[in-house]
Amino acid sequence: MSKLKNTSTIDKRIIWPLQSLNFCMADLQAGIGPFLGIFLLAHGWKSGLIGSVMTIGGVAGMIMTIPAGALIDATKRKRFYVVISAVFTIIASAIILVTQNFWLVSISQVATAIAGSAIGPAIIGITLGIVKQKGFNRQNGYNQAYNHAGNVVGAALSGYLGYKFGMPAIFILSAVFGALAILSVLLIPAKTIDDRAARGMKEGGKDDKASGIKVLLQCKPLLILAGALAFFHLGNGAMLPLYGLAAAANHQGNASVFVAMTIVIAQVVMIATSLLAMHMAENKGYWLVLLISFLSLPVRGLLAAYLSSHIGIYPVQILDGIGAGLQSVAVPGLVAHILNGTGRVNIGQGAVMTVQGLGASFSPAIGGWIAQSIGYSTTFMVLGAFAIGSILLWTFFAKTLKEAC
Numbered sequence: 001m002s003k004l005k006n007t008s009t010i011d012k013r014i015i016w017p018l019q020s021l022n023f024c025m026a027d028l029q030a031g032i033g034p035f036l037g038i039f040l041l042a043h044g045w046k047s048g049l050i051g052s053v054m055t056i057g058g059v060a061g062m063i064m065t066i067p068a069g070a071l072i073d074a075t076k077r078k079r080f081y082v083v084i085s086a087v088f089t090i091i092a093s094a095i096i097l098v099t100q101n102f103w104l105v106s107i108s109q110v111a112t113a114i115a116g117s118a119i120g121p122a123i124i125g126i127t128l129g130i131v132k133q134k135g136f137n138r139q140n141g142y143n144q145a146y147n148h149a150g151n152v153v154g155a156a157l158s159g160y161l162g163y164k165f166g167m168p169a170i171f172i173l174s175a176v177f178g179a180l181a182i183l184s185v186l187l188i189p190a191k192t193i194d195d196r197a198a199r200g201m202k203e204g205g206k207d208d209k210a211s212g213i214k215v216l217l218q219c220k221p222l223l224i225l226a227g228a229l230a231f232f233h234l235g236n237g238a239m240l241p242l243y244g245l246a247a248a249a250n251h252q253g254n255a256s257v258f259v260a261m262t263i264v265i266a267q268v269v270m271i272a273t274s275l276l277a278m279h280m281a282e283n284k285g286y287w288l289v290l291l292i293s294f295l296s297l298p299v300r301g302l303l304a305a306y307l308s309s310h311i312g313i314y315p316v317q318i319l320d321g322i323g324a325g326l327q328s329v330a331v332p333g334l335v336a337h338i339l340n341g342t343g344r345v346n347i348g349q350g351a352v353m354t355v356q357g358l359g360a361s362f363s364p365a366i367g368g369w370i371a372q373s374i375g376y377s378t379t380f381m382v383l384g385a386f387a388i389g390s391i392l393l394w395t396f397f398a399k400t401l402k403e404a405c
Contacts, residue, residue, distance in 0.1 A: 014130060015139070017187035021082070022143045023150035024181035025119060036096070037241045039167045043100045047245055051238065051368020053102065057109030058237070058361025061117045062354050068118040069350020072125045073199040073343070079126070081118045082185045086178040088115035093171045120353060121346040124332050126188065129198030133340050137333045141278025144328040148270035150177070155263035200336060200345030215342050216351050221404035222338055224397045226355035228294065228390040229331065233356050235297055235386030236323065237363030240266075242383075243304055243316065246376040262317050269321025270328065277329035286337075287394075287402050289330040294390040296323035301384015305377040331356075338404055359386075 037050045072078060092108040092115070099105070123143070131139045154177060161169035216222060240262060277289050300319035307316060332349060339348040363383070371379040394401070 014188065014192050017184050018127065018130065018139075019142060019146040021181055021184040021188070022123065022147040023153075024177050024184055025082075025086075025123065025147065025150070037245055039096070039170075040100065040105070041245060042167065045100070046372065047242070047368045048365075048372045049102070049368075050241075050245075051364035051366075053106050053109055054241065055361050055363075055365035056106045057113040058357060058364070060110040061113030062357035062361050064114045064117040065121075065350040065354040065357060066347060067350075069121040069347035069353075072118065072121040072346040072350075076195050077190075078122050078129070078193060078198065079185045079188060079190060081122045082126075083182050085115040085119045085122070086181050088112070090175045090178045093174055097168050097171050117350075117353075121349050124336070124349055125198040125346045126185075126193055128200065128336065128345065129193035129195060130188075132194070132197045133200070133336065136336055137281050137329075138278055140332055141274055141281075141329050144274035144325070145271050147328070148267045148274060148325065151267040152264050152271070155267065159261065159264070196343075198346075199343050200340050200348075201343045202341040215339070215344055216348055219338060219348075220397075221401055222335065222348060222352065224393055224401060225290075225331070225334060226352045228290070228393045229327075229352065229356040230359040231389035231393070232294055232297060232323075232327075232359065232387050234359030234363050234366070235301065235383040236320075237360035238367030239297075239300065239304065239363075239380065239383055240320065241364060242367050242371055242376060242379060243313075245371070262313050262320075265314060265317035266321040266324065269318050270325030273322050273325030274329050277326045281330065281333055285402070286330045286334040287398065289326050290334070291391070291394050293323045293326040293330070294387050294394055296320075297387035297390075298384040301380045301382075301387075304380035304384070334404075 036054070037047075040050050040053075041047075068081075072081065075081065089112050092111040095108040096105055124140075127139055127143060128136055154173065157173055158170040161173055243262060280289050296319045300316055300323070303319070304316045307313075331352065335348050335352055336345050339345045342348075367379055367383055370382060
């Protein structure tokens with residue numbers, strides 16, 4: 001793959017609200033998820049039912065991701081959809097605090113997933129619109145570093161507040177981060193977002209007509225990427241929630257503190273790996289970055305099977321940080337690079353996220369029921385083994401993928 005260089009210089013007064021948005025959105029998107037299982041477990045739910053409700057939300061988000069990407073491509077009000085997503089996520093979290101009825105919790109997860117399906121493409125579109133294609137790899141790397149830093153702060157605060165005041169404090173904290181995210185996106189001037197660049201139209205061109213949707217189905221590297229990510233997330237999606245549940249079942253101290261530790265360790269590693277991925281992409285392209293990320297999951301599953309303890313969380317979550325941190329930069333960057341000039345970048349991001357979400361949404365249910373039937377240790381090894389499909393796809397089509405750029 002060709003080297004990716006940054007030639008974009010952007011006013012820092014525009015960039016800092018964008019980075020602040022990524023910092024705040026981190027806790028809103030990911031802060032509640034790992035704690036939700038612990039919260040429901042404390043209210044008498046079993047692992048299978050917890051996994052099922054997470055899957056319901058995941059499927060809803062998966063279905064809406066492509067339409068959300070198409071909407072972000074078409075709209076000139078990208079900031080508005082970030083605001084709406086944040087508001088709906090806050091309301092959905094409040095419902096869980098009020099009632100733990102299965103159907104109401106399921107509805108709240110569906111609402112959260114639908115709202116969240118627009119957040120990723122919207123932030124990618126806003127970033128592309130500000131820094132253009134040439135500056136995207138580097139800025140996305142910094143965005144993800146801030147995103148992971150936000151998760152560290154959110155998880156640390158969640159663990160402390162959950163320990164001192166109980167699980168409801170974690171949901172309140174997420175609402176505070178949501179309000180700050182809304183403020184951050186409104187501080188980005190709408191006029192600084194180039195709508196042509198935001199959807200991946202050819203720079204310098206005058207034609208506003210985007211390529212047909214079939215361009216997504218005809219792009220072989222994009223399809224291979226989506227398939228590899230589906231395998232990876234089929235194993236990865238349930239790993240962290242089940243690891244927290246395994247710790248709770250083994251009485252490894254305070255459950256909220258343990259879960260917070262798993263998040264903090266992974267996210268600290270992700271800060272470093274997202275910046276590393278940015279530099280690796282500039283010098284060697286995205287293929288190697290993604291291969292390393294896929295290799296991390298089988299090893300993580302093997303370690304999780306034997307180390308569901310306070311000592312084990314360090315190697316297990318360091319590997320999580322390596323896999324997720326590398327992908328957080330490489331996946332959006334590669335999709336934007338492959339589809340540059342088509343005007344379909346955000347729907348392409350949505351399409352990849354949908355297939356990726358297909359794996360992630362079924363993972364909690366599969367993992368939850370397997371764990372309930374045969375135990376956590378075997379489940380972790382089964383989940384880790386799914387990434388072998390990713391590795392085989394990525395290496396078998398290596399020539400095609402390396403030539404894509």
